[in-house]
Amino acid sequence: MIKPNSTRQYDAFLFDLDGTLLDTADDLGAALNTVLKNNDMQVVPKHIYTPVASNGANGLLEAGYKALWPKQNQSLLRQQLLDAYADNIAVYTQCFKGVELLLEQLDHNGIKWGIMTNKPGFLTTPLVKAIPALRHAKVVVSGDTLAVAKPFPDPLLYCADLLQVEPKRCLYIGDAERDIQAGKAANMDTATALWGYIPSLSEALAWNATFNWQTPLDGINNI
Numbered sequence: 001m002i003k004p005n006s007t008r009q010y011d012a013f014l015f016d017l018d019g020t021l022l023d024t025a026d027d028l029g030a031a032l033n034t035v036l037k038n039n040d041m042q043v044v045p046k047h048i049y050t051p052v053a054s055n056g057a058n059g060l061l062e063a064g065y066k067a068l069w070p071k072q073n074q075s076l077l078r079q080q081l082l083d084a085y086a087d088n089i090a091v092y093t094q095c096f097k098g099v100e101l102l103l104e105q106l107d108h109n110g111i112k113w114g115i116m117t118n119k120p121g122f123l124t125t126p127l128v129k130a131i132p133a134l135r136h137a138k139v140v141v142s143g144d145t146l147a148v149a150k151p152f153p154d155p156l157l158y159c160a161d162l163l164q165v166e167p168k169r170c171l172y173i174g175d176a177e178r179d180i181q182a183g184k185a186a187n188m189d190t191a192t193a194l195w196g197y198i199p200s201l202s203e204a205l206a207w208n209a210t211f212n213w214q215t216p217l218d219g220i221n222n223i
Helices: 025-038 046-052 056-071 074-087 099-108 121-130 154-163 177-185 201-205 216-222
Strands: 012-015 112-116 139-141 170-174 189-193 211-213
Touching: 012 154, 025 046, 025 056, 025 074, 046 056, 056 074, 074 121, 099 112, 099 216, 112 154, 121 139, 139 154, 154 170, 154 177, 170 177, 177 189, 189 216, 211 216
Parallel strands: 012 112, 012 170, 112 139, 170 189, 189 211
Antiparallel strands: none
């Protein structure tokens, strides 16, 4: 499993957070349903909120309100959801199976790894602190760290700069099209996390990432 540094394929792995490292869907879904209940709307089941769990507050609310969403006070509802989520940010959340072993292997092989998420920093920071396996990340960049977020490449280039690694020597792993778009724009190889909140297998494969991983353990082959 261990390869000499001279044959190392990448010097750094960068990860999306929701749907890639962490299964956050049930905590996000609980926040969504809190907002729906408080506004006399019908709550939604897991199979509705999970596919949009990587799409931010607006994506979740749109899944809950459906055709009624355009007519809502969107900024108010978004804040309600963020508040509900912040109050219970890591009740059900855990690493996807295989993530901890992959991170351990990266550490063991001396390969730097970090997190680049579109989640705002006030949510990213407490969430990462709540998950022991993520506390050794060399860099954590949130959606509001810079003026732009994914699919712009800037946050990934910023990560590479902080890690002092050339972008072409980085691999970015994510479960959304914007992840793959950002990685490509940053001149990084990419891997689609097929275990995450992808819209469908066919759509995910159409993103044409460098790799399509079925589980986090597939990443060990690229160490």
